[in-house]
Amino acid sequence: MEHAPKAIDVTNDVEMRTFNFFTMGIDGHPLGLHLDMAIPTILNNADEEQQKDWLPKAANREFIATYAQTEMGHGTNLKKLETTATYDPKTQEFVLNSPTITSTKWWPGNLGKSSNYAVVMAQLYTQGKCHGAHPFFVQLRDLNTHKPLKGITVGDIGPKFGMNTVDNGFLQFDHVRTPRRSMFMKHAKVLPDGRYVPPVHDKLNYSAMVFIRAAIVSGMAYHLLVTSTIAVRYSAIRRQGEITPGAGEVKVLDYQTQQHRIFPQLARGLAFRLSGQYIMKLYTQTMDDIRNGDISAVPDLHALSCGLKAVTTHHAALGLEQCRMACGGHGYSQASGFPLHYSVAVGACTYEGENMVMLLQTARHLMKIAKAIRAGQSPKSNKIVDYLFHKGPPKCLIDQAYDTNYRNVLESFEHLARRQTLEVYDKLVQLQQQGRNYEQAWNDCAVELCKATRAHVRTFLARTFVEEIDKISDLSIKSVLQDLLQLYLYYEVTECATGLLEDGFMTGQQHKYAKKKIYEALEKIRPNAVSIVDSFDFQDRELHSVLGRRDGNVYENLLKWAQSSPLNKTDVLPFHHKYLGKMMEEARQRSKI
Numbered sequence: 001m002e003h004a005p006k007a008i009d010v011t012n013d014v015e016m017r018t019f020n021f022f023t024m025g026i027d028g029h030p031l032g033l034h035l036d037m038a039i040p041t042i043l044n045n046a047d048e049e050q051q052k053d054w055l056p057k058a059a060n061r062e063f064i065a066t067y068a069q070t071e072m073g074h075g076t077n078l079k080k081l082e083t084t085a086t087y088d089p090k091t092q093e094f095v096l097n098s099p100t101i102t103s104t105k106w107w108p109g110n111l112g113k114s115s116n117y118a119v120v121m122a123q124l125y126t127q128g129k130c131h132g133a134h135p136f137f138v139q140l141r142d143l144n145t146h147k148p149l150k151g152i153t154v155g156d157i158g159p160k161f162g163m164n165t166v167d168n169g170f171l172q173f174d175h176v177r178t179p180r181r182s183m184f185m186k187h188a189k190v191l192p193d194g195r196y197v198p199p200v201h202d203k204l205n206y207s208a209m210v211f212i213r214a215a216i217v218s219g220m221a222y223h224l225l226v227t228s229t230i231a232v233r234y235s236a237i238r239r240q241g242e243i244t245p246g247a248g249e250v251k252v253l254d255y256q257t258q259q260h261r262i263f264p265q266l267a268r269g270l271a272f273r274l275s276g277q278y279i280m281k282l283y284t285q286t287m288d289d290i291r292n293g294d295i296s297a298v299p300d301l302h303a304l305s306c307g308l309k310a311v312t313t314h315h316a317a318l319g320l321e322q323c324r325m326a327c328g329g330h331g332y333s334q335a336s337g338f339p340l341h342y343s344v345a346v347g348a349c350t351y352e353g354e355n356m357v358m359l360l361q362t363a364r365h366l367m368k369i370a371k372a373i374r375a376g377q378s379p380k381s382n383k384i385v386d387y388l389f390h391k392g393p394p395k396c397l398i399d400q401a402y403d404t405n406y407r408n409v410l411e412s413f414e415h416l417a418r419r420q421t422l423e424v425y426d427k428l429v430q431l432q433q434q435g436r437n438y439e440q441a442w443n444d445c446a447v448e449l450c451k452a453t454r455a456h457v458r459t460f461l462a463r464t465f466v467e468e469i470d471k472i473s474d475l476s477i478k479s480v481l482q483d484l485l486q487l488y489l490y491y492e493v494t495e496c497a498t499g500l501l502e503d504g505f506m507t508g509q510q511h512k513y514a515k516k517k518i519y520e521a522l523e524k525i526r527p528n529a530v531s532i533v534d535s536f537d538f539q540d541r542e543l544h545s546v547l548g549r550r551d552g553n554v555y556e557n558l559l560k561w562a563q564s565s566p567l568n569k570t571d572v573l574p575f576h577h578k579y580l581g582k583m584m585e586e587a588r589q590r591s592k593i
């Protein structure tokens with residue numbers, strides 16, 4: 001860990017907390033889950049008395065808590081979690097138990113060795129009835145000796161694809177007793193006599209996941225902007241090949257292919273940052289509303305956070321790989337920083353809700369809207385989805401001479417999202433009319449449902465980007481960002497071209513127009529590219545990259561970096577003579593025979 005975090009401010013400045021978490025150690029650190037899941041769970045699911053008790057201690061780091069929900073056998077399907085919490089009215093305690101091997105909690109960050117508390121999601125049983133998964137605040141280790149408490153088996157799950165400085169762990173309960181009040185009691189309750197009091201909305205217990213999904217959107221922006229900074233800076237110093245014969249080797253950033261590889265990642269990073277700010281505001285507002293008894297925004301927040309999380313993590317994973325590949329051999333070295341950033345970023349396609357499952361959650365929301373549209377209902381004045389109710393232009397207008405604020409481009413994205421949403425809804429209805437039950441019909445439409453979600457999220461990202469750039473008053477900054485906006489929008493048009501061409505909405509000519517606008521934008525961005533990435537002001541220690549150094553002094557530092565490798569401590573490795581030396585000696589002897 002680069003530096004010990006100062007006492008944590010648990011104000012609702014959720015983004016700063018996540019950012020602190022994030023920059024404290026890109027590849028993770030012992031307080032990750034404490035900060036980003038345990039504290040939000042206490043903030044949103046503990047009642048007043050519990051908050052008074054737990055929150056100050058959590059803020060002062062008097063304990064370290066993780067979020068233990070996923071089990072070896074279940075991560076997505078929370079309804080089938082197997083850990084049980086059975087209420088004993090005689091002692092007013094819950095008995096936590098891991099009945100099977102697959103009920104072993106598996107994956108929770110910092111569970112293996114660091115945490116001494118956990119938010120544990122367990123199936124709640126009281127008076128002989130199961131009420132589904134509920135969160136409990138459970139002590140796992142002695143606060144002084146740090147030894148696991150009686151009935152608790154805990155450890156690290158072993159090396160992973162990445163984030164290996166995080167002790168993701170496993171946890172088993174053997175009939176561990178915990179006080180009744182260790183159950184988070186803000187929404188659902190169990191009274192001393194064992195009676196269950198249900199919550200106003202049965203998904204309020206899931207709010208910590210919603211928080212991380214919302215935070216991940218800016219997290220992906222962070223990854224894309226960091227790695228495009230590395231790729232742009234390196235491409236501005238790396239000379240390779242000539243464009244005009246005899247004119248000398250050019251900076252690889254002058255190749256159109258290099259620009260086409262890197263600049264869209266820059267543009268997407270900005271787009272994701274702007275939507276990341278939006279969704280975090282929506283999260284904070286919704287949590288405030290819930291505190292005031294208003295749960296009306298919960299479904300919108302869930303649908304948008306699931307869709308944004310799935311789309312931005314997927315594009316970030318692809319974009320980081322493009323940035324790596326754009327840096328040739330040195331991009332494949334650990335010195336580049338790419339392996340570290342990639343292995344952290346790509347985990348987000350899985351954690352906090354596997355991407356396919358998340359796309360389908362948003363699709364549930366879209367199908368409800370499609371049903372309302374087919375029933376002739378009017379929109380409910382919600383800027384995120386209202387466009388679905390509207391009729392857009394019958395034909396694509398992106399090549400019209402003047403497109404105020406990219407209205408024609410946005411309408412193309414809206415057209416595609418509307419068409420895909422309604423078409424898959426109609427297919428769902430048709431399959432059921434042909435005799436399939438809803439679940440089977442749903443599964444037979446799942447790929448198209450995911451496409452509808454992607455089209456809807458693309459529309460949201462694009463519209464938010466346009467609206468936010470429009471608000472900028474500094475014209476010099478605005479013109480640079482408009483170049484990135486132009487690139488983003490037309491790049492997205494070409495990315496979804498099949499959908500726009502499929503029903504004849506867009507013509508081949510208009511597709512060519514979109515490509516022309518991309519190349520135009522690449523040219524405009526090129527002279528500003530280094531200043532754009534320098535303006536993010538990432539510290540070299542955050543980039544973890546010799547290639548992305550602000551001083552551009554790559555080659556000397558690459559050699560220094562290599563020489564510092566443990567392998568270079570001695571000229572001849574200790575085992576050389578024992579193995580390779582011996583092998584070659586024997587071979588030479590044999591050849592003399």
Ligand SMILES: CCCCCCCCCCCCCCCCCCCCCCCCCC(=O)SCCNC(=O)CCNC(=O)[C@H](O)C(C)(C)COP(=O)(O)OP(=O)(O)OC[C@H]1O[C@@H](n2cnc3c(N)ncnc32)[C@H](O)[C@@H]1OP(=O)(O)O
Nearest residue numbers: 018022076078203206215216218219222302351352353364
């Ligand atoms: C420019 C400058 C540069 C600056 C640069 C940028 C600067 C940037 C600065 C800022 C940087 C910040 C960096 C931060 C990085 C991020 C942090 C990283 C942390 C890493 C730590 C790792 C953490 C990882 C932790 C974990 O991984 S923790 C475990 C995660 N695990 C899951 O996520 C399980 C998934 N599964 C489910 O969530 C459920 O299983 C399931 C599928 C929903 C079904 O849920 P189920 O109960 O079955 O319900 P259904 O029957 O399907 O639905 C029934 C009904 O409920 C509805 N509904 C279901 N849910 C919900 C819900 N929530 N809310 C509301 N409704 C819901 C559903 O809409 C349906 O409504 P209806 O349609 O009926 O009306």
Ligand SMILES: Cc1cc2nc3c(=O)[nH]c(=O)nc-3n(C[C@H](O)[C@H](O)[C@H](O)COP(=O)(O)OP(=O)(O)OC[C@H]3O[C@@H](n4cnc5c(N)ncnc54)[C@H](O)[C@@H]3O)c2cc1C
Nearest residue numbers: 067068069070074075076107108109347351352353354356
């Ligand atoms: C780096 C990392 C950190 C993590 N940290 C934590 C943590 O701190 N706390 C915690 O509780 N968990 C944590 N997890 C676990 C993570 O939340 C789960 O891995 C994730 O929710 C996916 O669940 P799963 O692994 O069971 O995959 P599965 O759900 O088994 O998914 C396997 C495949 O099946 C598909 N699938 C599953 N259900 C459906 C469906 N209904 N429809 C269509 N396709 C479906 C998925 O799309 C996927 O392709 C972490 C995971 C990782 C990788």
